[in-house]
Amino acid sequence: MILASASPRRKELLENAGFDLVLEPANIDEARLPDEDPLSLVKRLSYEKARAALDAHGPLSYGEALLAADTIVWIDNKILGKPTNPDDAYRMLDELSGKTHHVSTGVCLALGTQNNQPALRTVVQTSDVTFRQLGEDEIRAYVQTGEPMDKAGAYAIQGGAGQFVLSLEGDYDNVVGLPVTRVLEELAYMRSRHGIPTSITQIPSFTAANVTKEEGGTGCTVIICPEGATAGVDVRGGAPATRETDLLRPEETVQVLNAVMLAGGSVFGIAASCGATEELERAGIGLNVGVGVAPIVSGACLFDLPVGDPSCRPTAADGAEAVAKALKQASIPPAQRAPLERGNVGAGTGCTVGKLNGPTHAMKCGLGEGIRFAGSLVCGAVAAVNACGDVMNPRTGQILAGQIADDGQTLQSTRETLLSRAATMPLDTMQEPLPRTNTTISCVVTNACLTKAEATKVAQMAADAYAHTISPTHTTNDGDTVFVMAKGEIQVPVDVVGALATQALEDAIVDGALSARDAYGLKAACNLRL
Amino acid sequence: MKVTVNEECIGCGLCESTAADVFSINDDGVAEVIIDDAADFEDDVQEAIDNCPVSAIEAE
Numbered sequence: 001m002i003l004a005s006a007s008p009r010r011k012e013l014l015e016n017a018g019f020d021l022v023l024e025p026a027n028i029d030e031a032r033l034p035d036e037d038p039l040s041l042v043k044r045l046s047y048e049k050a051r052a053a054l055d056a057h058g059p060l061s062y063g064e065a066l067l068a069a070d071t072i073v074w075i076d077n078k079i080l081g082k083p084t085n086p087d088d089a090y091r092m093l094d095e096l097s098g099k100t101h102h103v104s105t106g107v108c109l110a111l112g113t114q115n116n117q118p119a120l121r122t123v124v125q126t127s128d129v130t131f132r133q134l135g136e137d138e139i140r141a142y143v144q145t146g147e148p149m150d151k152a153g154a155y156a157i158q159g160g161a162g163q164f165v166l167s168l169e170g171d172y173d174n175v176v177g178l179p180v181t182r183v184l185e186e187l188a189y190m191r192s193r194h195g196i197p198t199s200i201t202q203i204p205s206f207t208a209a210n211v212t213k214e215e216g217g218t219g220c221t222v223i224i225c226p227e228g229a230t231a232g233v234d235v236r237g238g239a240p241a242t243r244e245t246d247l248l249r250p251e252e253t254v255q256v257l258n259a260v261m262l263a264g265g266s267v268f269g270i271a272a273s274c275g276a277t278e279e280l281e282r283a284g285i286g287l288n289v290g291v292g293v294a295p296i297v298s299g300a301c302l303f304d305l306p307v308g309d310p311s312c313r314p315t316a317a318d319g320a321e322a323v324a325k326a327l328k329q330a331s332i333p334p335a336q337r338a339p340l341e342r343g344n345v346g347a348g349t350g351c352t353v354g355k356l357n358g359p360t361h362a363m364k365c366g367l368g369e370g371i372r373f374a375g376s377l378v379c380g381a382v383a384a385v386n387a388c389g390d391v392m393n394p395r396t397g398q399i400l401a402g403q404i405a406d407d408g409q410t411l412q413s414t415r416e417t418l419l420s421r422a423a424t425m426p427l428d429t430m431q432e433p434l435p436r437t438n439t440t441i442s443c444v445v446t447n448a449c450l451t452k453a454e455a456t457k458v459a460q461m462a463a464d465a466y467a468h469t470i471s472p473t474h475t476t477n478d479g480d481t482v483f484v485m486a487k488g489e490i491q492v493p494v495d496v497v498g499a500l501a502t503q504a505l506e507d508a509i510v511d512g513a514l515s516a517r518d519a520y521g522l523k524a525a526c527n528l529r530l
Numbered sequence: 531m532k533v534t535v536n537e538e539c540i541g542c543g544l545c546e547s548t549a550a551d552v553f554s555i556n557d558d559g560v561a562e563v564i565i566d567d568a569a570d571f572e573d574d575v576q577e578a579i580d581n582c583p584v585s586a587i588e589a590e
Contacts, residue, residue, distance in 0.1 A: 121581060
């Protein structure tokens with residue numbers, strides 16, 4: 001996304017939400033018009049910043065987004081901007097003391113569509129913050145830290161002023177500088193309105209569905225291409241449970257793949273892919289083999305037996321149900337299909353990460369999705385993240401979900417733990433996690449026109465997404481697998497598809513960590529983020 | 531579909547950017563509707579109504 005803002009807080013908020021940012025701040029005259037209503041002001045200013053950035057940038061490509069925002073702190077009809085000097089900061093904080101004020105952020109989003117002009121949407125989000133009574137000395141002390149000087153309203157809720165806050169009504173991120181949840185909602189709305197896929201379910205020729213067994217702590221996710229896609233696979237790490245991956249080798253005869261089944265249940269979960277095959281046969285989908293059709297289904301399983309009920313696994317019936325759901329979706333026009341559910345669903349139901357120190361120090365992870373555009377090339381990715389290591393933000397390296405330290409609150413880098421153990425313990429007493437109990441399995445779909453060899457290459461490139469988002473990765477205990485399905489007319493160099501697929505898969509893995517919710521006695525990332 | 535811009539308009543240009551087939555900023559610096567029947571652009575007009583900072587656009 002293009003961020004037309006110089007605010008480091010907005011940058012951080014968006015990066016933590018998984019956005020790859022290009023910074024193109026815009027400068028405009030931010031003067032308030034006479035008698036201008038505060039909400040009108042932020043709406044207008046956010047648009048004018050976006051307009052200036054768009055004029056400087058040029059046309060947006062299909063699916064490309066640009067964001068500009070303006071935040072004001074206001075009380076009654078008075079607007080408090082950034083303080084001009086320490087005395088000004090003191091005055092502002094004194095004015096806010098013991099009262100309720102409003103923080104309003106105007107957000108203007110621009111989205112590249114098939115037309116010349118980008119779609120535009122401008123919204124305002126308001127949060128109400130109440131400060132307790134502040135003493136003269138404590139205001140002075142806070143001003144002296146220097147923190148108030150570049151902040152609207154002369155305070156940072158995420159900094160030293162947090163303890164001034166008696167109550168907050170509304171979104172917290174909005175007070176920091178950007179209502180991220182709202183931004184995500186509005187972007188999804190805009191994409192949906194302009195026929196830009198927001199989910200793998202909306203990419204023409206493909207769709208996907210989950211079957212979730214919540215009590216059992218497992219499930220399966222199927223990605224189908226009824227017309228048959230050109231496919232490739234990259235299998236890394238210590239022997240995951242897989243099906244029909246030999247068939248995907250470029251030199252093997254069969255040229256099409258009808259479905260990829262991602263499932264829990266380890267060695268038992270392969271049954272789901274058998275059920276999927278039978279359901280596809282019932283729908284008449286597959287290779288014509290004279291006596292009927294032979295649906296071509298590949299897949300991989302992850303080990304989630306310890307989560308929930310170990311005797312509960314994805315069955316053939318579950319696989320058939322997933323395909324039936326997906327086929328029902330396929331009969332609806334792509335733009336109208338519901339997006340794929342993510343988190344503790346499908347193959348992500350029983351997923352966990354950060355297992356080096358055993359299940360008591362692990363965190364809940366789940367099924368995630370990502371979608372990226374480059375011109376008219378689209379790459380969507382789905383990942384069920386069940387790694388031994390930690391999931392991290394690929395740009396900052398910050399751990400999002402992984403091993404929890406003994407205090408039950410802070411995250412402790414798995415890689416650091418692994419290496420420091422080698423430094424402090426005799427190597428032959430080091431305990432290793434149980435073998436083949438970890439895996440991240442994923443599937444990339446694209447509208448690029450690829451050969452099997454090219455699809456295989458894309459899978460190899462996209463597999464690097466694991467290295468960008470999981471640490472450590474491809475350990476002897478991870479059985480990672482990446483599938484690629486290609487169905488479309490877009491002719492682009494393989495390297496372009498590989499690069500875009502990598503980004504989409506990074507997004508999907510991070511999304512798997514951020515979409516998960518607390519379950520089975522394990523904490524999820526969303527509840528550790530403050 | 532009849533679309534009008536009232537006197538609240540501050541000429542910021544958001545409607546023109548949102549629905550260039552329907553709105554244009556005129557020489558007086560305020561928005562005006564440049565089309566008699568906006569029925570083909572109903573969605574864009576609604577977007578412009580939502581976007582307008584001063585709620586100056588009405589449609590029936």
